[in-house]
Amino acid sequence: MTENQIREIVARVILSLDNSEASIPVEASARHVHLTKEAVEALFGKGTTLTKKRDLSQPGEFLSEQRIKLVTSKGEIANVAVLGPERKAVQVELSMTDCRSLGIKAPINLSGDLNGAGDVYLVSECGCYNAAKSVIVAKNHIHMTPADAEKYGVSDSQSVKVRIETSRPVTFEDVMIRVNPNFSLAMHIDFDEANACCLEKDSKGKIF
DSSP states (O other): OOHHHHHHHHHHHHHHSOOGGGEEEEEEEOSEEEOOHHHHHHHHOTTOOOOEEEEOSSTTOEEEEEEEEEEOSSOEEEEEEEEESOOSSOEEEOOHHHHHHHTOOOOEEOTTOOTTOEEEEEEOSSOEEEEEEEEEEEOOEEEEOHHHHHHHTOOTTOEEEEEEESSSOEEEEEEEEEEOTTOOSEEEEEHHHHHHTTOOTTOEEEEO
16 A cells, blocks of 8 residues: 555545534635725726725725726626725636636636736726736635644645535645635635535535
8 A cells, every 4th residue: 555545545534533623614705806006096086995895704804895897808797896905916806607708818826826817907987997917716725824724734835635515515626725824714715616515604624
């Protein structure tokens, strides 16, 4: 028996154990955009800042009152959420289904990595912004603090497998661990992935 086979057996045994402390919350991230100060003013007027509607699970992040429309030569998607606070670069996070409906070729990247990102126009009642090199399909990942990382025996930028425990369990491979003292423990997947595993409120996942 090879070392890899032994590791796989051990992983399956651990996965089968009923250990609620090993579970992590899983959240579905809907399509949204992050804007720079320049983009906010171009879309909503000079001197405008994002208006908080409610806080999100990650500390300091919020859903704003503002909404925009995504437009390409192939189609459009209206009422897209704008998240705050403002960032140094415009980033549009869509599902692969969204990208195909808009005719956008976008890479599966971690948030913040715009290498190879696609193009789209952002439109509001007040203006339009050419968001070139901004569209990605966000790679699934897990936010956690250093204490969480120690608890689960993982490290920043490590790739792991996660089994989503639902009525249609799915195991995601190559899920990236992101460690930061300011994070709150949660795995983020997009709506395509959430629908694939029948994700429900309070669904959990297990790292193995």
